[in-house]
Structures are given as C-alpha cells and as structure tokens.
Amino acid sequence: MNALFNHALKQSQSIKSDLETFAQSPSTTSLALQGQISATLSSLQRSLDEYDAAARREVIQDKQDKAFSRIRNFRAEAADARTQFEQLKREREEALTSVNRAELLGRRPHQSGTPDNPYASSNSSSISANQSVPAVAIPREFLTRTTDQLDEFIERGRAVLGDLTEQKNMLKSTQRKLYSAANTLGVSNETIKYIERRAKQDKVFFYGGICICLLAFYLILRLFR
Incomplete structure (x- = not known):
C-alpha cells in the first residue's frame, strides 16, 4: 500500500x-x-x-x-x-x-447623425459602386473562442491518451503478475509430480519388502520342518 x-x-x-x-x-x-x-x-x-x-x-x-x-x-x-x-x-x-x-x-465605429453634404450621396454611391467590396474582418472574439475550443479538444485528447497509457501500464503489471503466478504454479506442479513418483517408488519398495519377508519366512519354516 x-x-x-x-x-x-x-x-x-x-x-x-x-x-x-x-x-x-x-x-x-x-x-x-x-x-x-x-x-x-x-x-x-x-x-x-x-x-x-x-x-x-x-x-x-x-x-x-x-x-x-x-x-x-x-x-x-x-x-x-x-x-x-x-x-x-x-x-x-x-x-x-x-x-x-x-x-x-x-471596435464599434462612430456614425455622424447628419452628413456635411447630403447631396453628395448619389456621387458617393456611384463611386463606391466601381470599387470592390472589402473583405469582411473576422471578429477577434470568434477567433478566441475557436482557439479555446481547439485547445479544449486537444487537452481532452491528451487526457484520454494519459488514461490509455495508465491502463496500459496496469495491464503490463497484471501480465507480469500472471506470468509470476504461472511460473510459481509450474514449479509447484513439478514438485507435486516428483513427490508422486517418490510415493510410487516407496510403495513398490514396501510391498516388495513384504513379499521378500514372507518368502524368507516360508523358506525358514520349510527347512526346519
């Protein structure tokens, strides 16, 4: 712990x-x-x-x-x-x-209530018609929000990647424990098999000894009779 x-x-x-x-x-x-x-x-x-x-x-x-x-x-x-x-x-x-x-x-522009020359509107309109329309400027607030959202998405991806890395490390640790348990179990199986073989050999020696003893008793009794 x-x-x-x-x-x-x-x-x-x-x-x-x-x-x-x-x-x-x-x-x-x-x-x-x-x-x-x-x-x-x-x-x-x-x-x-x-x-x-x-x-x-x-x-x-x-x-x-x-x-x-x-x-x-x-x-x-x-x-x-x-x-x-x-x-x-x-x-x-x-x-x-x-x-x-x-x-x-x-950024809000200041607009005058009354133009200096109200009769110049027609001339200004004809002049502006020949001019190209300027590009619309993107508000800074929109760019800021977009950037913040992209950063948030990136950080969410980093958080998910961090979680996956942590889970990977946990799985590796679990795998090592399983291998260790398997190795320990393998040693135990070999030990059990060795004990079983020795037990069988001891049984053979035991019953063989009983047979030899009975045969010896039989021969002794037969000779003395």
Missing part, C-alpha cells in the same frame, strides 16, 4: 501546484493547464479507489486504520481542489467575457 499512498500523494501535490499557477492569473491561463488539472483529478480518484480496495484487504488493524485515515484526507483535499478549480474556471470565463465585450465596444 505504500506505493499507492506515494502515488496518490504525488498526484495531490501536482494538483495543488497547478491550482496555484491557475489562481495567479485565471484570465490568461491556457486551457492546457485546465485539461491537465482535470485529468489529474480523475486519475487521483482512481488511485484512491485502488488504495481503498487495498486497505480493505489489509489484515493488520493498525495499518488498515492508518490507510483509511489517509484516504479520508485525500478525498477531502480532492473535493476542495475540485471546488477551487470550478471557481477559477468561472472567474476565467467572466474575465474573458468582460475583455471581449470591451473590445467589441471599442
């Missing part, structure tokens, strides 16, 4: 460090860090479940109580971290919304 405890402790410390970085500047923190925090929280939950299962199999009461106490502390820290993470995400969304609103209002 010490390995499970150290692994959970490492994940908990990583989450605290990432949350501190996120809290320093929520509005400028990338979605990559958010995805990393989310993935680590999910991985910590799985680690605590494994730790809890191992603690329930512990036969020494003191070690089991100590493990359960550590698990409760880890779960409380994970819950606090998740609450702080959600709060920081809300602060980031609010900050980005305020920035986008300010930029949108700042």
Whole structure:
C-alpha cells in the first residue's frame, strides 16, 4: 500500500501546484493547464479507489486504520481542489467575457447623425459602386473562442491518451503478475509430480519388502520342518 499512498500523494501535490499557477492569473491561463488539472483529478480518484480496495484487504488493524485515515484526507483535499478549480474556471470565463465585450465596444465605429453634404450621396454611391467590396474582418472574439475550443479538444485528447497509457501500464503489471503466478504454479506442479513418483517408488519398495519377508519366512519354516 505504500506505493499507492506515494502515488496518490504525488498526484495531490501536482494538483495543488497547478491550482496555484491557475489562481495567479485565471484570465490568461491556457486551457492546457485546465485539461491537465482535470485529468489529474480523475486519475487521483482512481488511485484512491485502488488504495481503498487495498486497505480493505489489509489484515493488520493498525495499518488498515492508518490507510483509511489517509484516504479520508485525500478525498477531502480532492473535493476542495475540485471546488477551487470550478471557481477559477468561472472567474476565467467572466474575465474573458468582460475583455471581449470591451473590445467589441471599442471596435464599434462612430456614425455622424447628419452628413456635411447630403447631396453628395448619389456621387458617393456611384463611386463606391466601381470599387470592390472589402473583405469582411473576422471578429477577434470568434477567433478566441475557436482557439479555446481547439485547445479544449486537444487537452481532452491528451487526457484520454494519459488514461490509455495508465491502463496500459496496469495491464503490463497484471501480465507480469500472471506470468509470476504461472511460473510459481509450474514449479509447484513439478514438485507435486516428483513427490508422486517418490510415493510410487516407496510403495513398490514396501510391498516388495513384504513379499521378500514372507518368502524368507516360508523358506525358514520349510527347512526346519
């Protein structure tokens, strides 16, 4: 269980460090860090479940109580971290919304109520007809949202890849345990077969000895008669 405890402790410390970085500047923190925090929280939950299962199999009461106490502390820290993470995400969304609103209002052009020469509209329209229509500029807010969505998709992919890597390592560990158990079982089978052969040999010697003794008794009785 010490390995499970150290692994959970490492994940908990990583989450605290990432949350501190996120809290320093929520509005400028990338979605990559958010995805990393989310993935680590999910991985910590799985680690605590494994730790809890191992603690329930512990036969020494003191070690089991100590493990359960550590698990409760880890779960409380994970819950606090998740609450702080959600709060920081809300602060980031609010900050980005305020920035986008300010930029949108700042780009709005100023229109005059009455033109200086109202009779010049026909001339200006004829001139503008000969000019090409300018390209429509893409709003910065749209680009920002698109970039954020792409980053979110990438981080989700990284989280899934991390989960698959972790599952691969677990499968490798399980495979090694199965091989070890198979090797141990193979040695046991050979030992059992060796014992069975020795038992058969001992039976042959035993019954053979009985036959020889009976024959000797018969010969002795026959000679003395």
